[in-house]
Amino acid sequence: MSPGGIVVVAEHLRGELADITLEMLACGRELADASGSGLICVVLTSDPGPFKALPFASNKTIIVKDPILGAFNPEAYTKVLSHLLKDLSPRLVLMGSTSIGMDLAGSLSVALGATTVGNCTRIELEGGKVLVTSKLYGGKLTARSEVEQGMVLCVLMSGSYPKEGGTKNVVPEVEIRDSPVPLTGLRIQFRELVEPDAADVDLTKVPVLVGAGRGVQGADNVKALTELAELLGGAVCATRPVVDQGWLPRTRQVGRSGAIVKPRLYLALGISGAPEHVEGMKDSELIIAVNTDPDAPIFDVAQYGTTLDVQDLIPALTEKVKELKGGA
Amino acid sequence: MSSIVSSEVSAGPEMNVTQAFLSRLEKLPDGQKVRDCIQCGMCAGVCPHGYAMDYTPRRMIAALRAGRLDDLFRSDSIWLCVTCFNCSYRCPSGIPLAERLIPSLREELLMTGVGVPKELQTAFERTARYGNPFGESPKKRDAWIKEAGVKVRVLKEGDSADVLWHVGCFPSYNKANLKDTIALAKLLNVLDVDFGIMGSDEWCAGDLRCTAVGEEGLFNLLYEHNSLQLAGRSFKEVLVGDPHAYNALSREYARMGTAYHIRHYTQFLEERIPELSKLLKKKIDAKVTYHDSCCLGRKNEIYEAPRSLLETIPGVKLLEMPRNKENALCCGGGGGAMWLDSFIWERTRVPLPIQRVQEAARTGADILAVSCPLEIPRFEDAIKSSGLEGRLQVREISHMLADALGLVGGV
Amino acid sequence: MKVAVIIRQVPDVVEELVIAEDGRSLSEDDVMYITNELDDHALEQALILKGRHGAHVAAYGIGGSEARDALATSVAKGAEEAVYVPLEFKDRGDNHKLAMHLASLLRDGGFDLILSGMQAADQVDGSLGGLLASHLSMPYVGGLVGVDMPPGGGKATVKKEYPGGRIGVMDVTSPAVLGIQSSEQPPRYVPVSKVMQAKKTLQVKELKTPVPGVAGVHITQLQKPEAGARAKMLEGDEAKVAAGIAGLLKERGLL
Numbered sequence: 003m004s005p006g007g008i009v010v011v012a013e014h015l016r017g018e019l020a021d022i023t024l025e026m027l028a029c030g031r032e033l034a035d036a037s038g039s040g041l042i043c044v045v046l047t048s049d050p051g052p053f054k055a056l057p058f059a060s061n062k063t064i065i066v067k068d069p070i071l072g073a074f075n076p077e078a079y080t081k082v083l084s085h086l087l088k089d090l091s092p093r094l095v096l097m098g099s100t101s102i103g104m105d106l107a108g109s110l111s112v113a114l115g116a117t118t119v120g121n122c123t124r125i126e127l128e129g130g131k132v133l134v135t136s137k138l139y140g141g142k143l144t145a146r147s148e149v150e151q152g153m154v155l156c157v158l159m160s161g162s163y164p165k166e167g168g169t170k171n172v173v174p175e176v177e178i179r180d181s182p183v184p185l186t187g188l189r190i191q192f193r194e195l196v197e198p199d200a201a202d203v204d205l206t207k208v209p210v211l212v213g214a215g216r217g218v219q220g221a222d223n224v225k226a227l228t229e230l231a232e233l234l235g236g237a238v239c240a241t242r243p244v245v246d247q248g249w250l251p252r253t254r255q256v257g258r259s260g261a262i263v264k265p266r267l268y269l270a271l272g273i274s275g276a277p278e279h280v281e282g283m284k285d286s287e288l289i290i291a292v293n294t295d296p297d298a299p300i301f302d303v304a305q306y307g308t309t310l311d312v313q314d315l316i317p318a319l320t321e322k323v324k325e326l327k328g329g330a
Numbered sequence: 331m332s333s334i335v336s337s338e339v340s341a342g343p344e345m346n347v348t349q350a351f352l353s354r355l356e357k358l359p360d361g362q363k364v365r366d367c368i369q370c371g372m373c374a375g376v377c378p379h380g381y382a383m384d385y386t387p388r389r390m391i392a393a394l395r396a397g398r399l400d401d402l403f404r405s406d407s408i409w410l411c412v413t414c415f416n417c418s419y420r421c422p423s424g425i426p427l428a429e430r431l432i433p434s435l436r437e438e439l440l441m442t443g444v445g446v447p448k449e450l451q452t453a454f455e456r457t458a459r460y461g462n463p464f465g466e467s468p469k470k471r472d473a474w475i476k477e478a479g480v481k482v483r484v485l486k487e488g489d490s491a492d493v494l495w496h497v498g499c500f501p502s503y504n505k506a507n508l509k510d511t512i513a514l515a516k517l518l519n520v521l522d523v524d525f526g527i528m529g530s531d532e533w534c535a536g537d538l539r540c541t542a543v544g545e546e547g548l549f550n551l552l553y554e555h556n557s558l559q560l561a562g563r564s565f566k567e568v569l570v571g572d573p574h575a576y577n578a579l580s581r582e583y584a585r586m587g588t589a590y591h592i593r594h595y596t597q598f599l600e601e602r603i604p605e606l607s608k609l610l611k612k613k614i615d616a617k618v619t620y621h622d623s624c625c626l627g628r629k630n631e632i633y634e635a636p637r638s639l640l641e642t643i644p645g646v647k648l649l650e651m652p653r654n655k656e657n658a659l660c661c662g663g664g665g666g667a668m669w670l671d672s673f674i675w676e677r678t679r680v681p682l683p684i685q686r687v688q689e690a691a692r693t694g695a696d697i698l699a700v701s702c703p704l705e706i707p708r709f710e711d712a713i714k715s716s717g718l719e720g721r722l723q724v725r726e727i728s729h730m731l732a733d734a735l736g737l738v739g740g741v
Numbered sequence: 742m743k744v745a746v747i748i749r750q751v752p753d754v755v756e757e758l759v760i761a762e763d764g765r766s767l768s769e770d771d772v773m774y775i776t777n778e779l780d781d782h783a784l785e786q787a788l789i790l791k792g793r794h795g796a797h798v799a800a801y802g803i804g805g806s807e808a809r810d811a812l813a814t815s816v817a818k819g820a821e822e823a824v825y826v827p828l829e830f831k832d833r834g835d836n837h838k839l840a841m842h843l844a845s846l847l848r849d850g851g852f853d854l855i856l857s858g859m860q861a862a863d864q865v866d867g868s869l870g871g872l873l874a875s876h877l878s879m880p881y882v883g884g885l886v887g888v889d890m891p892p893g894g895g896k897a898t899v900k901k902e903y904p905g906g907r908i909g910v911m912d913v914t915s916p917a918v919l920g921i922q923s924s925e926q927p928p929r930y931v932p933v934s935k936v937m938q939a940k941k942t943l944q945v946k947e948l949k950t951p952v953p954g955v956a957g958v959h960i961t962q963l964q965k966p967e968a969g970a971r972a973k974m975l976e977g978d979e980a981k982v983a984a985g986i987a988g989l990l991k992e993r994g995l996l
Contacts, residue, residue, distance in 0.1 A: 009836060009935070015903060015904065015907070020904065034885040062809075073909065074903075074909065076880075076881060076882045076883075076913070077756075077880050077881075079952035099904055100882070100904065101883070101901060101902055101904070101922075102849065102903075104859065104860070104867070104868050104871075104883060104884065105871060105881065105882060105884065105919075105920070105983075106869070106871070107866075107867035107868065107871060107876060108836070108840075108867040108868045108869070108870065108871020108872040108874070108875065108881065109793055109871045109872075109875045109881060111837070111867055111871070111872060111875075112840075112872060112876060113875065116868070117957075118837070118866045118867040118958075119865065119958050119960060120860075120864060120865065120866055120867055120868075120977070134958075136865075136866065137861060137966075138834075138862070138937050138963075139752065139754050139758060139862050139863065140754065140862060142754055142758060142791045142965070142968065143963055143964065143965060143966070144958070144964055144965070144966045145762075145865060145960050145962070145963050145966075146962040146963075147865065147958045147960045147961060148959055148961050148962050149958070150959075150979055151960070153935065155867070157867065160946060161797065188879040188916070189913065189914035189917070190880050190882060190911055190912070190913050191909050191911060191912040191913075192909065192910075193898075193910045193911060193912060194892075194909075194910050195903070195907055195909050195910075196908040196909075196910060197907055198907060199904035199906075207942060209995075210995065215754060233836070233995070234824075234995065240819070242923075244924055246927055252906060253906065255906065258904065258920070259884070259903070259904065259906065260906055266993070266995060267935035267990065267993075267995050284949035288989070288995075290986060290989070291972060295976075297965075299966070300964065301971050301972040301974075302970070302971060302972075304972040305971050305972055305973065306973050306974075306975060306986070307971075307972035307973070307975065307987065308975045308976075308982045308986075309974070309984055309988065310975060310978075310979060314979045315979050315983060317979075318980055318982075318983035319979075319982075319983040319986055319987065321983070322980075322983040322984055322987040323987055323990070323996065325987075326987050326996050327990055327996055
């Protein structure tokens, strides 16, 4: 790879490519075009089948094939990637801000002597410098940083780049390799992947979601939302903290580690808009947010909002909806 | 030292644990009266949740006498108490059931980390960190004064005023109560009272949530802070809007060595009825029934001041509920229960606030007047849940008075 | 079984974050601290292991004086050991530096597991756990919602969260560094009086080793996010806003 090149570390689960990979490719493509450098997409897997014909926007796709790489094993991935990346010597490596990318960034950073920047939303190359915009404090502050030289690992947040930019209309050159290093004597062994309980509602199929965040302040308040949700033909879902408190079962969690949903309507109630949750619902057709904090990051992703208290608004809204439905 | 634990019970580890608990209980003020229990069951009879408890206060004492503290811990009964003081008020032996027995049992559970309802835990953690159970920034405690429309002095260290108004957490932060806090500020202003608040230096007074739930440590933390802050200002008396703060500041703080001349706003304003009468501008034509809050009423026997204030308002016809004054039915929010509604309502029949608003509606009243900030959200929700919206309205006395004086708009 | 937990103090976002005059850091005077939420979960997970298998839990409190308070809380909750690692304000949020520093402090501790929250609100670079594990030549896996390790030691079984609510079960040979996403039960409550008691009797080992002089990410600017496409705010009281929202829904055929 020519110096100054860009590498995207692809993410996939059960043979399906994760959208974040395409977003990273969109980012990489933009930077590669601007700086005249090459873009490589690296896929670690046990079965190249699902990936070798994908029209990535990269100049090249390198698929590293090994049975151990079938499931995400951070130790195996780190071993392979540290060798591969030392070889390729890119300027910039993009990884996803996910349970996969975040596990790799730290160990690769030390192995490669690279600078790592987390929670990235925007990357630019200027006169040899890598300029990064990232989020801190759950989105409340934005940081801009500069890396003058050396390899940079950027952990990219979902929703920062359009995934459409990650593909083009041709399949790039594909190279399938074996692991550059034997994957034996690993201290982490992957045993099994457990699917979530199928019971309860499939949030991805419901047209209207009423999302409960910490601002809803209590289990019985959460119950009260069910009436509104049902009136609207939908279901109640929640952010991680609400689920962790036990106010709703885990099957109702929306966000990075829960369901990714795209309903026609998402009512965000008492939700601050931390990136982990926003990732799960930002593509909803209509987002209306209720939060007493006018600076809450949720208002960046919602189309409409109000700073009224959830406790006051929901009864009024429920009544109004009943009225309008009753008449129709 | 002899113990109430029956000598017939064979000495075993359970009995020792019970005895240890009892010796701690008996060191508290009036705690030793637990020995005088005659097992009459008056407490169980007057307890609004008695029917749902497998261990009513009477049975709790019986269990203790049998050396069976553990049985009490395995029961939910300890968390069904709403600290309405009915039991203590009626007990012929004067045992401080709601003030000492139940909190001591709860404290044991807290210390062992067993079964503390999560909502309460969150309220405690927030109070310990931010000085209020909502988890709002202490700096925002006096944000309400920007909307008061009248000057509200924030007293810094070294400042003085005739009256120091301890506003309270709900009146400062809770949106549903702000209009009433502002109403009181306007009343004080129009009466030319020289008053001030402590702003962000004021922390939660801690009663009953901490005292009744056994979070003595948290109560002490709040006490240390508040008494230090109060010592830094000079004033002749302390005014409180919240009956729980009234209870804490007048009883518990005095017990810990810091005594002030404390009045609830209804007492304070009652003394000024002649002046208030001259400033009346409006009638409020309504039938009004007054709910005696447990802390103000049964606990501290302040029954007349709120009624006198209501009768000062022209147009008001005062009606009494069957369960009034010392017989008033608790709104169900005391002793941490404000955060335990989910837990409690799963185990009881008709929620207390719903029973109460229905009782109020039966008197034919249009307005249910209250003098405790917790009652505003509780009764407003209950009115909606009982389908009484449009028939009955909850109003804080301060707001009604301010309305009658033309200082605020009606509701 | 010996478990170390890394507990960081981070700015509490309940208070407004004030940017210092240099435009690239927070104003230290305006910061109120709180224990990093995921580190609280890490501590809880360690205490769960203590409850199950009698593990010895050592809490490492990182930061300024508020870190000592956090150590008192950790001990009140059940940690046996409290170690204070002072870290100046300017060095915070830099996990590269912290990882290198902690590696030298933890290396000879004989720990079977080192737990930390997989993310911190103030971190600019990567997860602390991954960096720390590299320096210690230990395996690392993060995003965990469950950890168990039989008392004999040797191997931990962990549950890692994947998108879609899926759980990956893995075996990790110890000693290992683990990044916690959420403990198997919510962090326990400890009464204030217990914390007060712990504060009075607290024995803290203070590690005064100087922090390595490595530079992490060079921040050039810190700011509140740009307004960008913000939501259109609906004004008025509940009745008005409810009517507004209902109207929007009707327009879109959602009623």
